[in-house]
Each structure stands twice: as C-alpha cells, then as structure tokens.
Amino acid sequence: MEAAAARNKKSNAKSAKLGRDVQARLGQQLRAMYDDVVNQGVPDRFTDLINRLETAGKKDTQ
Amino acid sequence: MAMDESVRKAVLGAVPSLRAFAISLCGNVDRADDLVQETLLRALANIDSFQPGTNMSAWLFTILRNHFRSEYRKRRREVEDSDGHHAETLKSQPEQYGHVEFREFREALAQLPSDQREALILVGASGFSYEEAAGICGCAVGTIKSRVNRARTRLAELLNVNSAEDFGPDETTRAVLASGGE
Numbered sequence: 174m175e176a177a178a179a180r181n182k183k184s185n186a187k188s189a190k191l192g193r194d195v196q197a198r199l200g201q202q203l204r205a206m207y208d209d210v211v212n213q214g215v216p217d218r219f220t221d222l223i224n225r226l227e228t229a230g231k232k233d234t235q
Numbered sequence: 236m237a238m239d240e241s242v243r244k245a246v247l248g249a250v251p252s253l254r255a256f257a258i259s260l261c262g263n264v265d266r267a268d269d270l271v272q273e274t275l276l277r278a279l280a281n282i283d284s285f286q287p288g289t290n291m292s293a294w295l296f297t298i299l300r301n302h303f304r305s306e307y308r309k310r311r312r313e314v315e316d317s318d319g320h321h322a323e324t325l326k327s328q329p330e331q332y333g334h335v336e337f338r339e340f341r342e343a344l345a346q347l348p349s350d351q352r353e354a355l356i357l358v359g360a361s362g363f364s365y366e367e368a369a370g371i372c373g374c375a376v377g378t379i380k381s382r383v384n385r386a387r388t389r390l391a392e393l394l395n396v397n398s399a400e401d402f403g404p405d406e407t408t409r410a411v412l413a414s415g416g417e
Contacts, residue, residue, distance in 0.1 A: 207360035
C-alpha cells in the first residue's frame with residue numbers, strides 16, 4: 174500500500190516537473206537555435222530601409 | 236521623421252533578435268523578414284508613442300507580435316487553417332530554416348500551441364523577464380509562467396527526453412553526420 178503510494182507520488186512528481194538537467198538542455202538547444210539567427214546580424218535590407226527612412230525624414234524636415 | 240541616432244542604434248540593434256523571434260512565430264525566413272520590415276515601418280511611424288527610457292526591444296517585440304497575430308487571424312479566415320499549419324510549413328520547406336542540426340528541435344517547437352511557443356521563446360531565448368514577456372503578450376505574469384512550464388514539458392515529451400543523457404553526448408555531431416556533413 175505504502176509502496177504503491179510512494180511510487181505514485183514519485184511518478185506524479187516526475188511528470189509534473191522536469192528534471193533540472195533536462196530543462197537546462199532544452200534551454201541550451203533553444204538558445205542555440207535562436208542565436209543561430211541572431212548571429213546572422215542585420216541583413217542589408219534592414220540597414221537600407223532605415224537609411225531610406227532617415228533620408229526621407231531629413232527631406233521632410235528641411 | 237527625424238531619427239535620433241540613439242533610436243537608429245536601438246532599432247537596428249533589435250533586428251537580429253526580432254528576426255529570430257519572427258522565424259519562431261511564423262516558421263518561414265522570408266515571411267519573418269517581411270514581418271520584421273513591417274514592424275520597423277510601424278514602429279518608426281509611431282516613434283512618438285515610444286516612451287524614452289523604457290525598453291525599446293520589448294516595444295518592438297510587442298508590435299511584431301501584435302502584427303503577426305492580426306495577420307495570422309486574417310489569413311486564418313481567408314484560408315481554412317489549423318494549428319498544424321506551422322508544423323506543415325516547416326516540413327515542406329526544411330531548407331529555409333538554416334542549419335539542419337536544429338531541424339528536430341524546430342519541428343518539435345512548431346508542434347507547440349502558439350501561445351506556449353511564444354512564451355517559451357521570449358523567456359528562454361530572447362532573454363525577457365516573465366514580467367516583460369507578460370507585457371509583450373498582454374497577459375498576466377502567472378499565465379506566462381504556466382505557458383513556459385507547459386511548453387517545456389511538451390517539448391521534452393516530443394523530443395522524448397527524460398534525462399539529459401537522452402540528448403546523446405553530442406547531438407550536433409549526430410545531426411551533422413545525418414545531414415551528410417554540412
């Protein structure tokens with residue numbers, strides 16, 4: 174009886190909460206995937222866009 | 236529109252992370268870049284509503300997220316869509332997602348409900364606090380916490396990991412080998 178209860182408790186705890194090591198590895202993978210894009214920096218189209226908007230803005234204010 | 240040098244720097248500085256977030260939302264690099272561009276245009280057109288001293292990055296993420304949500308809802312009405320659409324998009328265009336080593340992980344991520352996925356990315360990858368993420372998503376801090384927890388649990392199930400060892404000693408090498416060595 175007690176053993177079964179203890180087993181239940183254990184498996185509930187396991188399903189309710191991931192181990193820290195698993196969480197850490199998931200976090201690492203997630204960041205690696207994300208940083209893979211971040212490390213590509215700023216593609217030219219965005220620098221160009223900001224430059225265009227800036228030029229247009231300067232003309233507006235002149 | 237006169238652009239302050241500090242605004243220009245802050246906006247451009249946020250672009251790499253905005254792109255990474257956008258890709259995780261829509262699962263397609265080209266679409267993500269369009270989303271980022273539309274976000275920048277909206278942000279700069281409304282730069283007066285940005286409060287100096289507050290977090291520019293969080294402000295841009297909020298605009299991007301809201302824009303994506305409204306676009307997504309619109310498209311959903313136009314084309315009969317489902318939660319599986321994002322995952323399907325990923326599978327049909329695997330070459331769009333950069334390095335193949337993340338494919339398995341991306342596919343698992345794509346299977347999460349979108350609110351859980353965005354919460355996990357904002358907190359686990361973009362580096363926002365639970366409070367900032369709640370601000371970006373327009374919900375309570377507790378809601379973000381529970382979404383992040385559910386996302387982690389579901390990811391572990393999808394990737395079939397019960398302990399750190401299940402990832403294998405070098406997942407990256409295995410993936411590179413499987414891809415024929417990129």
